[in-house]
Amino acid sequence: MDPLDEVLEGHHATAYVAVGSSLDGDIRYLTQFRVSDPIIFIKKKGAPGAIVVSSMEYERAQRESIAQVISRNEAGFFEYLKEDPNNRPRATARMIASLSGGEVVVPANFPLGLARELEAFCQVTVDRDAVQGMRAVKSSWEIAQIRKVQNAAEAAMAIAIGLIERSRPSQGILILDGHSLTSERVKVAIHTRLIEQGCTARDTIVSCGTDSALPHHTGAGPLLPHEPIIIDLFPQDEATGYYADMTRTVCHGEPSPDIVEMYWAVKEAKKITANAIRDGVSGADLHLKVVQFLSDQGYESNSQGFMHNLGHGIGLDVHEKPVLGPGGDLLKPGNVFTLEPGLYYHEKGGVRLEDVGCIVNGGFEQFTKFEERLVV
């Protein structure tokens, strides 16, 4: 049975409805249509999924989407709009209600404004997990897409680390080809290599020294010798929408003994976790295992030390189900997720290593092949 039909049956509803552009992972998953303005997805029980699009997108949607395509015109939108020309949400709600023909189920991120209008015509029930749960278990096609983006990420990581490796320290900063090797310069090189492979990335991190102690500091200015440099990139394949995610920490020349120890602990924590992964172990337990191991090494897990989740599912969103952290889900075959232990101290800097992989045959199959080498 179609999983959305099961959801509808569970709620005694007639249609599942979602709204968004393809930036919304659910919408991209359900439609496989790349579109920058919001479209409406409607799946009635027993029928295939359908999307309602503007006439401008109609023919392209028919070519590209796996969903059936209905134009707003066909769906009566402009007739409904005539009744109250200044209230487009009302007309949209009437159209959805008419296409659905009864009670609807929507995801948790369904826009409240539209829901309020829709409630005038039909009952609206939120199902938090329906599509999120479907998305968490990847098909072999999806796994192939994520592996492909991961390969692109590794090619870009190699470029980034190569620049650091080829640089030379001078007056306290790294110099390459006569100019300061900055975070910005490394990011341009990463993004250029990604683009050549059909991928884009935003918020890429190349942070150095004390900046690296803030996990999401994207980095700025000259890179320094003997200081940890965290490189974290999460590109998206433009054509398919799938993400990869990886992090390496490197240092030009010997870092402080603290950083060497932190690196060892993070690397070991990741290895121990990867070996402990089985069907049915929970993301919460894996996270706790890392907290415990790092605690045994003398590192805390609060506002310093290990201060974020162990990992996260990845697919059409960078962060999706399953959660590998407090409250985290039971892991299942087909889950694709990251493992990214890290340690952060204001006065010392940060260390993070991140791989991506999948549960197959009861264990963890790691997609990331990139070497782990602190000193370059």
Add this chain to the structure above:
Amino acid sequence: MDPLDEVLEGHHATAYVAVGSSLDGDIRYLTQFRVSDPIIFIKKKGAPGAIVVSSMEYERAQRESIAQVISRNEAGFFEYLKEDPNNRPRATARMIASLSGGEVVVPANFPLGLARELEAFCQVTVDRDAVQGMRAVKSSWEIAQIRKVQNAAEAAMAIAIGLIERSRPSQGILILDGHSLTSERVKVAIHTRLIEQGCTARDTIVSCGTDSALPHHTGAGPLLPHEPIIIDLFPQDEATGYYADMTRTVCHGEPSPDIVEMYWAVKEAKKITANAIRDGVSGADLHLKVVQFLSDQGYESNSQGFMHNLGHGIGLDVHEKPVLGPGGDLLKPGNVFTLEPGLYYHEKGGVRLEDVGCIVNGGFEQFTKFEERLVV
């Protein structure tokens, strides 16, 4: 008076609440904080805006955001979560209600799942236009940011058209440096040039021949001589989040007489519109003016011909207020928007030209300086 305070007074509410990552234009506008996971924005009447972030983002948010920063811990989130550890939305709602201290106003895109939880604690009112309206009138700082991205877009457009200009036709396709000049190759060149300028772009269009008749077809494969090539790019400045948007149509060698006529009509339509722009004219009227002009030239405006809106506001979203199309808003000083008439026919291909500019001193000040030249 702070415009959000006015909104709160109008609704007799105590706090304005929004949720999202900085991909959400409202959140980026209100916080000036770049963050990839959702944060909560709360502004109580008479108080400055505040954001609630995870401890991992706390210090970075304090450095980077214009909002006050509260950690989830300080806001009691983990205490609330203990009461029902599997219901994070409930704990989030309790936290929001406690911070707000009364009735809340939220934007139309506020997530329904969280709203339903929040309604257990306080009244939730949707205000569709509050922040959208604020965002539609740009400050001089914002205008400077958009102009900067527009300059980056023009540099990338010059690269793209340069490649087409330097190519040579051979066996029905364009060849450059011994290889087919494809849509993909031109897009890599565009994106690389944008990245060098700190900008990223997605869904860039380089479409040729009959593909160009579908306004949002992103294009694929070899570019052809004597066929219209539509180049449409809308980069975002990574640091500030502001967008630009521009389109040119070019042809390597002479196109068909139909395309020449369509190009003239589109160019003329844009010029006539730009000259007609005044404070207080409506986006609806400007759109109708173009429909009328194109109709006089023998072009329809339905599923072929001129098949989309004349333009759209631009800022922290590519498409925002004001609307220049049916139902479009009255234009005001400080509005920044595009003018992008186009004509599309399946058997002939498409033509679109798009500029961006602003209403100042009662007229239209065009930011786009890039030449309009069909044959290259």
